[in-house]
Amino acid sequence: MSDKVIITETGMRDGLQNQPTQVSTEMKLKIADALVAAGVTHLEATSFVHPKAVPQMADASDVLAGLKSFQDLNVSVLVPNMKGYEKAKAHGIKDVGIVCSTTDAFNGRNLNMTTEQVKVVCTDILKASKEDGINVRVYVSGAFACPYDGKMPVTTAQEMATFFLEAGADSISIADTIGAGNPRQVQQILKPLIENAGADKFNLHLHDTRGQALAMAWAGLELGIRSFDSSVGGLGGCPFAPGASGNVATEDLVYMCEEAGLSTGIDWVKLRDAVKVAEEATGKALGGRIINWMISQEEREAAKKATCV
Ligand code: COA
């Protein structure tokens, strides 16, 4: 099994999408700069959604233009429908995420469609993507629990993942959109799926609302999953999923992987600069546990020095 873990930094999309104050394109690009400096290679940069639904993403074209200078950066975007997909294609994007939630209630609030309608839209996008040479990841959102209908049976996410794999999805992200899952559910949902399709077809998108995200990521790693989403400083939430807090913090996920002998290519210490920029951009105190631990260590060292002289 590979020791290489691919982390898609999603702070600029999932992290910023529900911030109450508009973050400028310039600040978004500064976050990207700091992330790339820390070794991030996969960036979900924005989404092509209706600007009234998510005003923070209204500058998608400008963000993508600003990222052009990063030659080796793998830039992906999220789209809710064919219109968004066409825009992504027109911008030369080669990796697109599409989303289908597990319930009608969630799909209704998020996309103004029923689950069946979302499946049709996603299937059409998957068909088009084959001709266009675009990779599509389908997010099974609310896989563990729905913000409106509560805990989901494991079969719901399994059936949806199987449906989209058969429809041609390049990969499936099992998303704990409101951070209500647990490691056992990761095993229960993903073990049979992996037995059928292989671990490299799956990604985990985990929010840390109830502090379970790292344990769930580890459950995924043990099953062979090597693709995860995370956001710098744990930034995030979903405007259509009440109670959802941020994604698992990139620095914590990187730290766990690296300490466990897996390679992410990202330097968690350098992510501190990205956390600082994200704090400046949002006016919020951020940072996963490891950054806060580092700061407390520094403060302790400084206090020691102050008392020694
Ligand atoms: N980007 C920008 N505008 C879009 C669009 C897109 N992807 N899809 C549709 N529109 C426009 C249409 O052109 C139409 O414009 P008009 O009023 O000027 O004619 C208008 O939106 C309504 O189109 P319709 O297809 O009826 O959309 P809707 O009102 O049912 O909204 C979505 C559906 C999907 C566009 C909207 O709910 C949305 O953007 N949701 C995103 C949610 C999100 O980002 N969630 C978090 C990530 S999972």
Ligand code: ZN
């Ligand atoms: Zn999310």
